[in-house]
Amino acid sequence: MGKFHAACLLAATAIANAALAATPQKDIDTNIQPAVQAFMQQYKVPGVAIALTVDGKQHFYNYGVASRDTQQQVTSDTLFEIGSISKTFTATLVAYALVNGQLSLTDHPGKYLPELKGSDFDKVTLLNLGTHTAGGFPIQVPDEIQNTSQLMAYFKAWKPQYPAGTQRTYANPSVGMLGLIAAKSMQTPFDVAIEHVLLPKLGMSDTYLHVPADKMVLYAQGYNNKDAPVxxxxxxxxxxxxxxxxxxxxxxxxxxxxxxxxxxxxKLKQAIEDTHVGYFRLGAMTQDLIWEQLAYPVSLNDLLEGSSDHVVLQNNVVTPWQPSRAPQQDVLINKTGSTAGFGAYVAFIPSKKMGIVLLTNRSNPTDARLRLAYTILNAANALSN
Structure with missing residues (x-):
């Protein structure tokens, strides 16, 4: 990662020497461009879309192509897969159902899925599902599970590896079930709850679970770590x-x-705030409802550690916040996401009213995205009021 580190160092030097009286958009672009280009070159990333909010103003930076075949340029309208950042929309839906009195985080799954009543899975709470503390799941639903009846049988037979609320195991199955339960509480399928209830209320008209046919031209082509289109x-x-x-x-x-x-x-505003409540601590990181937060200012080491392989792929002992921690201002709230052909990152700092979106259309290491985002946020912070 020598070239990338060098680019980051150059960018950091440029940030330190930047004149605050200069035009922010131009200066931020000048400061981050070397780091973005080094990132794209090192990880063979065809296209990158970056969006910033700083001092109430939006800034957009687009690099490269959405498809190597068509050479269509990346724009701020190019659609990317965001992987596990999707979970933050699930969390928002859960919190919205909570505000509307349709569920409680202390509820158990069997209340909404009667076929699971009395099982070990029914002993966990919805809060456990939304904070990765239910008792341990594989990171993905096993491949052999292909339908709902098999899925319910899997959860009915599930046995915890540890008592709920004592350890954290990052996993898709538990969060997936939380989303399924939230939709059940709203008496609608999950995709309908997201695409026809939540997203319209958020005013997000270009966000989809199922990309419409007339929008497919905007859907970037992803590439896996072998450069195959996926x-x-x-x-x-x-x-x-x-x-x-x-x-x-x-x-x-x-x-x-x-x-x-x-x-x-x-009600939606309250739901959003509720997703920022802290429930468990793991090192410097606090686990919210899906979102993860770190005290701000945050060191690069703490940022990297919060999304490191051993935090994401292993069981880790956690300490509960007692009582739960009210939403904070001096924190960085973030979430990483990836699929086989895309990598993404979102972070925001309430006290600074500053945030970043980073979207890429090739598989790349999480720590590389975090380093790039850290450089960009520092550039934006140096030029903010």
Whole structure:
């Protein structure tokens, strides 16, 4: 990663020497461009879309192509898969159902899925499902599970690896079930709840689980780590866990809603705030309802550690916040996401009213995206009021 580190160092030097009186858009672009280009070159990334909100103003930066075949340029309207950042929409739906009195985070799954009543899975709470503390699941739903009856049989037979609320195991199955339960509480299918209830209320008209035929021309081609063209492979609970496609413009709106910069209906505003409540601590990281937060200012090491392989892929002992931690201002709230052919990152800092969206259309390491985002946020912060 020598070239990338060098580019980051050059960018950091440029940031330190930047004149605050200069035009922010131009200076941010000048400061981040070397790091973005080094990132794209090192990881063979065809296209990158970046969106920033700084001091109430939006900034968009687009690099490269959405498809190597067509050479169509990346724009702020190019659709990217965002992988596990999709979970933040699931969390928002859950919180919206909570505000509307349709569920409680202390509820158990069997209340909404009677076939699971009395099982070990029924002993966990919805809060456990939304904070990765239910008792341990594989990171993906097993491939052999192909339909709802098999899925219910899997969860009915599930046995915890540890008592709920004592350890954290990042996983798609538990969050997927939380989304399924939220939709059940609203008496509607999950895709309908997202695409016809939540997204319209958020004003996100270019965000989809299922990309419409007339929007496919905007859908970037993803590439895996062997440079083969790929797109997300639907499986059980894929919509709830990693199914969202969106563009930099729409996702930045979501960031600005989370920052309180965009007005939404009061119940949705409350739901958004509820997703920022902290429930468990793991090192420097606090686990919210899907979102992960770190005290701000945050070191690069703490940022990387919060999304490191051992945090994502292993069981880790957690300490509960007692009582739960009210939403904070001096924090960086973030979420990583990836599919086989895309990598994404979202972060925002409430006290600074600043946030970033980073979208890429090739498989790349999480830590590389975090380093790039860290450089960009520092550039934006140096030029903010």
């Amino acid at each position: 797109r997300v492979n639907p499986g059980m609970l894929w919509e709830e866990a990693y199914g969202v496609k969106t563009n930099a413009r729409d996702l930045l709106r979501f960031v600005e809603i989370n920052l309180g910069l965009v007005n939404v209906e009061p």
